[in-house]
Amino acid sequence: xxxxxxxxxxxLWREGRGEGLLDNINPFSGEVLYSYRPASREDVDExxxxxxxxxxxxxxxxxxxxxxxxERLLSIIREYRPIMDECLLLEAGCAKPKRDYEAGTSPxxxxxxxxxxKMMEGRIQSSDFPGQTNFVFRKPKGVVTVIAPWNVPFxxxxxxxxxxxxxxNAVVLKPSTETPASAFIIGEMFExxxxxxxLLNVIAGRGSDIGDYIVAHPLSDIVSFTGSTQVGRxxxxxxxxNIRDMSLELGGNNSMLVLPDADIDAAVEAAIxxxxxHQGQICMSLNxxxxxxxxxxxLFCEKMAAAVRSLKAGDPADExxxxxxxxxxxxxxxxxxxxxxxxxxxxxxxxxxxxxGNLVYPWLLCDVENSMPAAxxxxxxxxxxxxxxxxxxxxxxxxxxxxxxxxxxxxxxDRYRGMLLAQKLESGMVHINDQSIGDEPHxxxxxxxxxxxGRFNGTWVLNKFTTEQWIPVR
Ligand code: NAP
Numbered sequence: 001x002x003x004x005x006x007x008x009x010x011x012l013w014r015e016g017r018g019e020g021l022l023d024n025i026n027p028f029s030g031e032v033l034y035s036y037r038p039a040s041r042e043d044v045d046e047x048x049x050x051x052x053x054x055x056x057x058x059x060x061x062x063x064x065x066x067x068x069x070x071e072r073l074l075s076i077i078r079e080y081r082p083i084m085d086e087c088l089l090l091e092a093g094c095a096k097p098k099r100d101y102e103a104g105t106s107p108x109x110x111x112x113x114x115x116x117x118k119m120m121e122g123r124i125q126s127s128d129f130p131g132q133t134n135f136v137f138r139k140p141k142g143v144v145t146v147i148a149p150w151n152v153p154f155x156x157x158x159x160x161x162x163x164x165x166x167x168x169n170a171v172v173l174k175p176s177t178e179t180p181a182s183a184f185i186i187g188e189m190f191e192x193x194x195x196x197x198x199l200l201n202v203i204a205g206r207g208s209d210i211g212d213y214i215v216a217h218p219l220s221d222i223v224s225f226t227g228s229t230q231v232g233r234x235x236x237x238x239x240x241x242n243i244r245d246m247s248l249e250l251g252g253n254n255s256m257l258v259l260p261d262a263d264i265d266a267a268v269e270a271a272i273x274x275x276x277x278h279q280g281q282i283c284m285s286l287n288x289x290x291x292x293x294x295x296x297x298x299l300f301c302e303k304m305a306a307a308v309r310s311l312k313a314g315d316p317a318d319e320x321x322x323x324x325x326x327x328x329x330x331x332x333x334x335x336x337x338x339x340x341x342x343x344x345x346x347x348x349x350x351x352x353x354x355x356x357g358n359l360v361y362p363w364l365l366c367d368v369e370n371s372m373p374a375a376x377x378x379x380x381x382x383x384x385x386x387x388x389x390x391x392x393x394x395x396x397x398x399x400x401x402x403x404x405x406x407x408x409x410x411x412x413x414d415r416y417r418g419m420l421l422a423q424k425l426e427s428g429m430v431h432i433n434d435q436s437i438g439d440e441p442h443x444x445x446x447x448x449x450x451x452x453x454g455r456f457n458g459t460w461v462l463n464k465f466t467t468e469q470w471i472p473v474r
Contacts (some may be wrong), residue, residue, distance in 0.1 A: 001033060001083075001086050001087055001090050001091070001181060003033070003034035003036075004024075004034070004036075004180065004181040004184035004185065004188075005034050005035065005036035005037075006036070006184075007039050007043055007047075007202065007203055007204065008184060008187035008188075008191075008200075008201060008202040008203075009043060009046050009047045009050055009198075009201050009202075009203065010046060010047070010049075010050030010054075010197055010198040010201065011050070011191065011196075011197025011198055012197075015036075015037050016036065016037040016038045016039040016040060016043055016203075016204070016205065017037065017039070017040040017042055017043055018037060018038035018039050018040040018043070018205050018209065018210070019038070019040075019209075020037075020038070021035045021036065021037060022035065022036055022037075022038050022177060022180075022204070022205070022206070023035050024036070024091055024179075024180055024181060025091075025178075025328075026090050026091065026093070027091075027092070027093040027178075027325040027326065027327050027328060027358050028093050028315060028316055028324060028325040028357075028358065028359070030357065030358075033090055033091060033181070036180070036204065038204060038205030038206065038209065038210070039203035039204060039205040039210060040205075040210075041210065041213055043203055043205075044172075044203055044210055044213055044214055044217065045217075047172045047201035047203050048143060048172055048201075048217050048219035048220065049219065050197070050198030050201055051143045051170035051171065051172050051198055051199070051201055051219070052142070052143055052170065052219050053198060054170045054195075054196045054197060054198035054199040055140070055142060055143060055168070055169060055170035055199070057196045057199075058165070058168060058169075058170065058195075058196050058199055059140065059168055061117075063117035063118045063120070064117075064118075066117035066166065066168070067114050067115070067117050067118065069193055069194055069195055070110060070113065070114045070117075070162075070165075070166060070193075071114060072192075072193040072194060073110055073189060073190065073193035073195075074107055074110045074111055074114070076189045076192050076193050077106055077107045077110055077189055078107050080185065080189055081103050081104070083185060084102070084103040084106065084154055084182070084185060085099050085103045087181050087182050087185055088102055088103060088153075088154070088182070089316055089317060090181075091153075091178070091179050091180075091181050091182065092150060092151075092153055092178075092179050092182070092327070093279075093316055093324045093325040093326075093327065093358070094278060094316060094324060095278070095316040095321045095322055095323065095324040096316070096319045096321070097277065097322060098277065098278040098324075102152060102154055102155055103154070105155065106154050106155055106158055108440075108441050109155065109158045109159055109162045109163075109441045110158070110162050112441040112442050113162045113163045113166035113441075114166065116163060116166035116167050116462055117166060117167075117168070119459070119462060120138045120139075120167070120168070120466065121138060122135060122136045122137040122138045122468070123135075123136040124136075127472060129472075129474070131474050132472050132473065132474045133472070133473050134470060134471075134472045134473075135470070135471045135472070135473060136468050136469070136470050136471075137468065137469045137471060138466050138467075138468055139168070139466060139467055139468070139469055140167050140168030140169040140465065140466055140467075141164075141167075141169055141221040141222050141245070141465055141466060141467055142169060142170070142221035142222075143169065143170050143171070143172060143219055143220055143221050144160065144161075144164040144169045144170070144171050144172075144220075144221065144222050144224055144465055145171075145172050145174070145214055145215070145217070145220040145222065145223045145224065146160040146161055146164070146171055146172070146173045146174070146224050147174045147207070147211070147214070147215075147223065147224070147225045147226070147227065147235070148160075148173065148174070148175050148176060148183065148226055148227075149176050149226050149227045149228075150175075150176035150178035150179040150327055151278065151281045151282060151283070151327070151380075152278075152282065153175060153176065153179040153182035153183070154182050154185075154186070155439070156226045156249075157173055157175065157182065157183055157186055158186065159439075159441070159456055159457065159461070160224040160226075160247075160456075160461075161173055161186065161200065163461040163462060163465055164224070164465045165195065165199060165200065167462055167465045167466050168466075169221075169465055170198065170199045170200070170201075171199070171200045171201070172201045172203065172214070172217075172220065173186070173187075173200065173201065173202045173203070174202075174203055174204070174205070174207070174210070174211070174214055175202070175204055176207075176227075177204070177205070177206050177207070178327050178328065180204040183202045183204065184202055184204070186200070186202070187200060187201075187202040207231065211231075211235075212234075212238055215235050215238045215239055215242075215244070216238050216241075216242050216244075218242075220244065221244070221245065222244065222245040222246060222247070222464070222465065223235060223239050223244060223245075223246045223247070224246070224247045224464075224465075225246065225247070225248050225249070226249040226250075226283075227249075227250065228250060228251050229250040229251040229403070229404070229450050229451070232248045232250040232251075232452070233450075235248065236248060236453070246453065246454070247452075247453065247454035247455075247456070247464055248452045248453045248454060249283070249446075249447065249451075249452045249454075249456065250283075250404075250406075250447065250450065250451050250452045251283060251378045251380075251404060251406075251450075251451060252283045252284055252285070252287075252378060252404045252405075252406030252407060252447070252451050253287050253288065253375075253376070253377070253378050253402040253403075253404040253406075254274075254284055254285060254286055254287055254288075254404075254406055254407045254408055254409075254427070254436040255286065255287065255288040255289065255290060255398075255399040255408050255409070255436070256270070256271055256274065256286050256288075256289045256290070256408070256409045256410070256411065256435060256436065257290050257292070257389075257392070257395045257396070257399060257408070257409070257410045257411065257421070258289065258290065258291040258292065258296060258300055258411045259292050259392060259395075259410065259411060259412040259414075259418075259421075260292050260293045260296060261412055261413045261414060262296070262411035262412055262413065263411065263413060263433075264296065264299055264300055264303060265303065266411065266433065267300065267411040268300065268303045268304050268307050269307070270409070270411070270433075270434055270435040271286060271289055271304060271384070271435060272304070272307045272308065272311070273435050273437070274286035274409065274435025274436050274437055275287075275289075275382075275383075275384035275435075276308070276311055276322065276323060276362055276382050276384070277322075277437060278324075279323050279324060279325070279326055279360065279381060279382045280379060280380060280381045280382045280383060280384075281326070281327065281380050281381065282437050283406055283407075283451075284406055284407040284429070284436045284437040284438070285380070285436070285437065286384060286409070286435055286436050286437075287374075287375070287378060287379055287384070287385065288368075288370070288375050288384075288385050288386075288387055288398075288399070289304075289384060289385070289386045289387065290387050290388075290389045290395040290398055290399060291386060291387070291388060291389065292389045292390075292391060292392055292394075292395050294388070297386075297388045300386065301350060301366045301386055304350070304364060304384075304386065305350040305351050305364055308350075308351045308362050308364045308384075309351055311323055311362050313353075313359055313360075313361045313362065313382075314359070323359075323360075323361070323362055323382055324359070325357070325358040325359050326358045326359070326360050326381060327358075328358065329358060331380065331381070332355060332358055332360055332381075334380075334381075335360055335379060335380070335381035335382075335383060336355060336360070338373045338374045338377060338379050338381075338383070339353075339363055339365070339374060339383055341372075341373040341374075342365060342368065342372045342373050342374035342375070342385070343365070345369070345372050345373070346367070346369070346372070347365045347366070347367055347368045347369075347372055347374070347385070348365065348366050348367040349363070349364075349365060350364040350365065350366045350386075351363060351364035353382065353383075360381055360382055361382070362382040362383075362384075363382065363383040363384070364383075364384055364386070365383065365384070365385045365386065366385075366386040367386075367388070368385035368386060368387050369387070370387055370398040370401055372385070375387060376402070378404065392421065396421065396424050396425060399425055400424075400425060400426045402449075403449055403450040404427075404447075404449060404450055404451045405426045405427040405428060405447055405448030405449035405450070405451045406427055406428060406429065406436075406447040406448075406451040406452070407427055407428065407429040407430070407431070407436040407437070407438070407447075408422075408425045408427045408429070408430045408431075408436055409430065409431040409432070409434055409435050409436045410422055410425075410430065410431075410432050410433075411432075411433055412432070412433070415432055415433070418432040418433070419432060426448050426449060427447065427448055427449075427451070428445070428446040428447040428448050428451070428452070428455075429445070429446075429447075439457070440457070441457055441458075442457060442458050443457055443458060444456075444457060444458055444460050445457045445460075446460070
């Protein structure tokens with residue numbers, strides 16, 4: 001992979017002016033892919049100034065002219081698939097199924113948003129005042145700050161960056177320090193597509209150094225953050241103090257409910273994907289599975305254990321590997337401490353994983369209580385807890401007994417009943433007869449409770465990244 005060791009500010013690639021050097025590290029091999037100087041506060045200021053200026057220029061492009069640049073971006077992002085694939089392998093430790101999903105579906109976010117420049121619809125409203133007509137205009141917000149996590153680095157940046165620019169905004173993007181190259185690859189694609197210089201700026205540096213400064217920046221009109229609930233809380237506080245609009249997509253503690261009439265084989269197949277895809281490092285990953293009824297519980301545990309044992313863990317470059325490395329050592333330690341604490345409090349180990357470097361082999365725990373650490377917290381690793389429920393009501397109550405509310409799933413042969421029960425689950429999304437991970441650019445995506453604020457995708461994100469202005473005319 002090319003060394004993306006420069007910041008991308010105002011259309012120029014130049015060295016950051018922050019203190020020291022940061023390393024981009026391959027989570028599987030531990031190899032330093034390249035080192036770079038992080039962005040300083042001055043770099044951040046220049047990125048926002050460039051964005052502000054470029055947004056004014058971009059606003060004057062006709063809708064068709066904007067769509068034409070987006071169309072060029074669409075062909076470039078398709079050509080970039082091998083580059084994105086390599087980046088996902090090397091800096092994010094993605095195994096082939098995750099790379100195929102992420103590099104393969106990234107263009108969909110561009111193709112969907114290509115019509116946004118022509119969807120900037122306002123309203124004409126009557127007035128009680130004689131001779132007055134009320135016009136409500138839709139306008140871009142201005143400069144959108146996008147802060148992205150490392151787990152799905154392209155899509156979770158693109159799902160904000162693309163609708164933001166398509167709605168007429170400029171963007172300052174800050175990637176995770178774990179996966180900076182992905183964001184600079186997006187910058188490179190923007191440069192090639194011919195967007196005005198400075199419309200997208202990419203600045204890399206530790207969130208703990210420049211994060212607060214970015215969120216509070218006076219030229220930022222809205223913060224679109226995807227990451228942990230812990231950091232989201234801090235961002236919410238700073239954005240609130242500055243009366244800044246925000247969208248927060250945060251952590252999850254997602255569950256699957258296996259009802260007594262469920263197709264157990266189908267539920268197991270889905271659960272394997274939901275719990276172990278990308279090593280369980282997806283915000284919508286299945287953390288808990290509630291199986292209703294004694295008989296189903298034993299059968300489900302037995303079949304799930306056999307399926308987990310068949311998962312191949314190892315070098316993500318090996319096309320047969322499903323489970324690649326965890327992003328870093330601190331996260332490996334966190335996962336292992338949650339497993340130990342859960343086993344110590346009485347959970348039974350159905351499949352025992354092991355740890356080799358950053359590789360954590362899959363774990364399956366049963367006889368878990370909802371109050372045990374691995375069930376209470378977002379594990380964000382290849383660990384799944386099976387919990388027995390006496391009734392559907394108990395399963396729903398336990399699934400809801402968490403601060404999170406992102407995505408859940410229900411397996412039942414009675415789809416209508418599944419839909420009715422889904423409405424009792426306190427989460428933004430509930431999949432019937434599937435696992436909990438899913439995202440389609442045109443379909444509403446979002447969370448309840450401490451999993452987030454705001455909605456993504458479709459016209460929800462268009463509304464979020466635009467504002468309205470009332471202009472009564474006499
Ligand atoms: P994280 O630690 O919260 O970091 C997310 C981003 O915030 C990174 O770019 C990070 O930069 C930055 N950051 C850290 N401190 C900051 C501050 N004070 N101000 C501004 N930005 C700051 O999360 P993560 O570990 O990357 O991602 C995993 C978490 O994200 C999980 O909890 C997962 O559930 C959640 N997630 C949610 C969704 C969703 O759609 N709901 C999707 C994916 C992931 P540095 O890397 O430089 O610290």
